[in-house]
Amino acid sequence: MTRGSHAEAVDDVGTDGAAEEVAENAELELRGVDKIYRARSGATTQALQDISLSVRAGEFISLVGRSGCGKTTLLRILAGLVSPSSGQVLTGGRDLWQGGRRDLAASARFGLVFQDANLFPWFSVEDNIALPLKLRGVDKRTRRARAAELCDLVGLSGFEKSLPRELSGGMRQRAAIARALSYDPSILLMDEPFGALDALTRDRMNLELQKISVVTGATVVFVTHSITEAVFLADRVVLLSPRPGRIRSVTGVEFPRPRSLDVESEPAFQDVVRRLRHELDEEGG
């Protein structure tokens, strides 16, 4: 399996000649990745087919597509939580799967936000957020200070000592984001992190996330169902088509980052949104 089979998909959008240059110093790269799930009954689901994608260091990628088209699967493969059925996953140019085993050193650079918050019910919000630091042997005092800082960032101040079950769904999701940010990962993989938030909080979190990604230079792959959100945040929007999941298009968003919420009212921005929505509609079915 080699790259290039999506030439036509990549060509019809604005990635131009950048693709070759990107491949040289890609932070994350998928080469001809397939994923086939095998159910216990023996039935198989092809979740992903021949996915090739390279993400430059510091780039912000939004991943959109219909429900069940393989976005979560793609993210989990990037994170090394599941192995691809075929093809290669590279992080910083190194194969993530060294002889069938996941490269632990590489995974230390990932910050993951799952579709479910996945907070540990036995830890307070503060301890949940600082869990990655605990695993890294950071002392308790520093952990507490960092947790307080992050609570402030995601708007959970005053809930440091609460248990996850005492939070709303959106608050839990924000705590999960704080947990992923706690150790300043250089790669953020986020699966619909703002799905449970109201529009205003969502805007605020979008700005916050943009700021973090710009300031820390983190590479971000961000799954969302909101096309506006996807376009607002991303350098490139990757659209997956379902059954099996393939890359249908990659759309460059030319507005320089960081952006203010005002870009959303610019005609060029709305143009991109409209085109993507149209493409998503075409899949129909």
Next chain:
Amino acid sequence: MEPNPRMKWLPWVSTPVVLVLVLVVWQLAVSVFGVSEFTLPTPAQVAGALGGLLTDATTWGHIAITLAEVAVGFVVALATGVVVGVVLGRAEWLERALRPVLVAVQVVPKVAFIPLFVIWFGFGVTSKIIMAATLAFFPIMLNVMLGVRSVDRGHRDVMLGLGAKRWPTFRDLELPSTLPYVFAGMEVAVVFAVIGAIVGEYLGGSEGLGYLVVVSLNALDAPQLFAVIFLLAVLGCLLYLVVNGAKRFVIPWHESVLGADTP
């Protein structure tokens, strides 16, 4: 989460009311309907017998013996149950291989083994401890096995994604998510341990509350029989409360604790 404040005091009122009702009906059964005092002594007679027992030092000796049997048997069951449960929970092939045997041992009424234990370990406390441990072992082992397998997939992904090693994964994930199952097993097991010790004492030996039951029965001393049974009930309740208290202390975050503000 939020316990209904109006329900909170309810058991504190209802329990005494029920108790008084039981006593009244009991007294009426004897004095009005003329149930023989041989089969049903009056509450006052039982209270008298209870007073007599509690002022007798040998009773406290019997209580101590039974308590010791239950405690040792329970601890043995806890230790072995956790170890075997973890091993079987982890090694699915082993559990599968042993499943027929496990099911067979489980469905056999274990009380039937007591005469065997008496033959093997004598009439002393050892056979009772083993009986208590045997009965208490299964609920703990089965719950732990279930607990080890019930670690949430999403939680595992979090640890996996953080590249957590074996020990931190155990300390921060596997242990806390298995503890509620351990306690659920312990709450059943402590009751079973009491049953095991008492039945063991019924069948052989010369000490313990079970033995006292047999003595009262042989003397046809109904008030004392009732009093000993009452003591046994209190003992069982206290032990259960100890386990339940430990649970509240160790896993205060769990729903079975948070949701159970009304006992």
